[in-house]
Amino acid sequence: MTHEQILSEIKRLRYLFDIKRVMRYNSTRDHSVHSESVAEHVYGVLILAQYFLPLEDPGQKMDWKKIFDIILFHDVVEIETGDTLFHKKNPDHSQREDVAIEKVKENVPESMQNAIRELFLDYKNKKSPEAQFAFAVDKLEPLLELFDEVNIKSYKRLKVTKEVSRKPKDVAVKDYPVMKKFLDVWMEYFASKDAFYKE
Numbered sequence: 001m002t003h004e005q006i007l008s009e010i011k012r013l014r015y016l017f018d019i020k021r022v023m024r025y026n027s028t029r030d031h032s033v034h035s036e037s038v039a040e041h042v043y044g045v046l047i048l049a050q051y052f053l054p055l056e057d058p059g060q061k062m063d064w065k066k067i068f069d070i071i072l073f074h075d076v077v078e079i080e081t082g083d084t085l086f087h088k089k090n091p092d093h094s095q096r097e098d099v100a101i102e103k104v105k106e107n108v109p110e111s112m113q114n115a116i117r118e119l120f121l122d123y124k125n126k127k128s129p130e131a132q133f134a135f136a137v138d139k140l141e142p143l144l145e146l147f148d149e150v151n152i153k154s155y156k157r158l159k160v161t162k163e164v165s166r167k168p169k170d171v172a173v174k175d176y177p178v179m180k181k182f183l184d185v186w187m188e189y190f191a192s193k194d195a196f197y198k199e
Helices: 004-023 040-054 064-072 092-108 110-125 131-147 152-156 163-171 176-192
Strands: none
Touching: 004 040, 004 064, 004 131, 004 176, 040 131, 040 176, 064 110, 064 131, 092 110, 110 131, 131 163, 131 176, 163 176
């Protein structure tokens, strides 16, 4: 695909993110300031997996159901830990996740306990091809979330430089040529909008 075709695809994918702004129970949210729940993020990752799986794994060598299951629970420990910005995570955060997954396991229905724990740990350790793919789309999701005139301001608000944003994404998508090409276009687009924080 050309640069322009990728941007067109990104805009079409971004349309599906608009459901994140549809509030339930007749409640409202201030859409002039960027906000996103962890559950909304998970939805976005699921959308990207649905889009990129046929492009990156046309022969269906991976277990697609397992990928969607991993994505569904990849951030489940944040019920206990809360969300931490990716560039603020440290070894202590990993230890807190280890404790949190055991707490999550205790609090979910018994029939789900082992599966949720195993899916989360697979994602965290990135041992299976399915977990590696889930990790890649998870790292790309914020780019689609921020592909919006209000949300894009979060880069500067959170003091995220281009380098800080790019580095973990490069690692995540290194084995996925289509996602890598999309990442290149996204980063070029954000740079053209002067979106990144500059120290």
